[in-house]
Amino acid sequence: MDATSVPEGVGGTALAVARARAAETARPDRLFADPLAAVFLEAAGNPEPRARAAMEPEAVRAVVEMYHWIVARTVFLDSVATTAVQDGIEQVVVLGAGLDTRGFRLGWPSTVVLFEVDRSDVFAFKESALRAAGTEPTCRRRTVAVDLREDWIPALAAAGFAPDSPTLWIAEGLLTYLEADEVDRLLSAVTAASAPGSRLAVTALRIAQDEVGAPAAATDPFEDIRGLWKPPGPIDIVDRIAAQGWTVEVSYPRDLLVEAGRVGVQEEPTAAGPRLIQAVRVG
Numbered sequence: 210m211d212a213t214s215v216p217e218g219v220g221g222t223a224l225a226v227a228r229a230r231a232a233e234t235a236r237p238d239r240l241f242a243d244p245l246a247a248v249f250l251e252a253a254g255n256p257e258p259r260a261r262a263a264m265e266p267e268a269v270r271a272v273v274e275m276y277h278w279i280v281a282r283t284v285f286l287d288s289v290a291t292t293a294v295q296d297g298i299e300q301v302v303v304l305g306a307g308l309d310t311r312g313f314r315l316g317w318p319s320t321v322v323l324f325e326v327d328r329s330d331v332f333a334f335k336e337s338a339l340r341a342a343g344t345e346p347t348c349r350r351r352t353v354a355v356d357l358r359e360d361w362i363p364a365l366a367a368a369g370f371a372p373d374s375p376t377l378w379i380a381e382g383l384l385t386y387l388e389a390d391e392v393d394r395l396l397s398a399v400t401a402a403s404a405p406g407s408r409l410a411v412t413a414l415r416i417a418q419d420e421v422g423a424p425a426a427a428t429d430p431f432e433d434i435r436g437l438w439k440p441p442g443p444i445d446i447v448d449r450i451a452a453q454g455w456t457v458e459v460s461y462p463r464d465l466l467v468e469a470g471r472v473g474v475q476e477e478p479t480a481a482g483p484r485l486i487q488a489v490r491v492g
């Protein structure tokens with residue numbers, strides 16, 4: 210593959226997530242299997258991770274926490290998505306899909322229509338890697354290349370989205386890259402396109418207002434990614450989702466990982482840390 214097709218900037222963040230999923234998949238005690246994650250890394254030329262031996266202990270801790278966060282949210286969303294499809298939801302929209310492979314690995318039937326929404330540079334890379342791997346989704350999968358800061362619903366509709374059918378919406382690792390007013394517009398668009406019974410699953414890092422734009426510590430292993438984060442806005446994301454008419458439930462990655470038997474997460478923050486959010490559209 211042509212190395213120039215590897216996404217950069219915000220699109221490149223999807224590759225960092227794939228790295229964590231590939232690492233988890235390789236563990237004997239893995240909590241999920243995402244074999245395509247390694248395929249994407251290989252297609253990107255197997256970029257070298259930073260060597261932990263050269264990192265300050267604080268940086269190593271940050272890497273481990275980020276790894277656990279990605280594992281936890283993958284486990285959480287796999288469960289939410291599996292339950293939704295078992296409950297009869299046949300339309301799934303993954304916003305900021307990146308290198309998500311749920312349409313390939315969760316065994317969804319062909320009655321399920323999956324819309325993956327992301328930037329065109331991400332899909333140029335992803336589709337090329339998937340074609341080279343010769344792999345097919347189990348469900349009907351459609352890609353929608355848009356900028357989610359703009360009016361993207363018409364492109365989703367053009368791809369066949371049915372607003373009258375209950376939908377599972379997933380926004381995993383996305384909202385951090387949008388300004389607060391862009392998040393509100395996105396939530397309004399999702400809500401307006403959600404038939405009763407639709408579900409929404411969101412992952413939310415907890416970023417302090419003053420953390421954005423501040424110079425990164427010399428030891429910060431996520432300097433590049435953190436530089437792309439946007440201020441969270443004055444109103445908490447859970448309240449903003451609830452205000453749009455959704456019944457919201459919040460859980461925490463550490464609790465989920467401890468319950469799954471993963472050791473080494475006991476010291477990580479719970480209430481002050483990132484959150485796993487699921488919501489149901491009432492009315």
Ligand SMILES: C[S@@+](CC[C@H](N)C(=O)[O-])C[C@H]1O[C@@H](n2cnc3c(N)ncnc32)[C@H](O)[C@@H]1O
Nearest residue numbers: 220222223226305306307327328356357381382
């Ligand atoms: C951290 S990655 C997460 C990818 C995927 N959800 C996952 O967890 O594996 C963030 C994704 O959001 C996408 N994204 C960020 N801002 C976007 C925008 N304005 N429009 C479309 N996609 C966007 C990026 O291209 C990237 O694929």
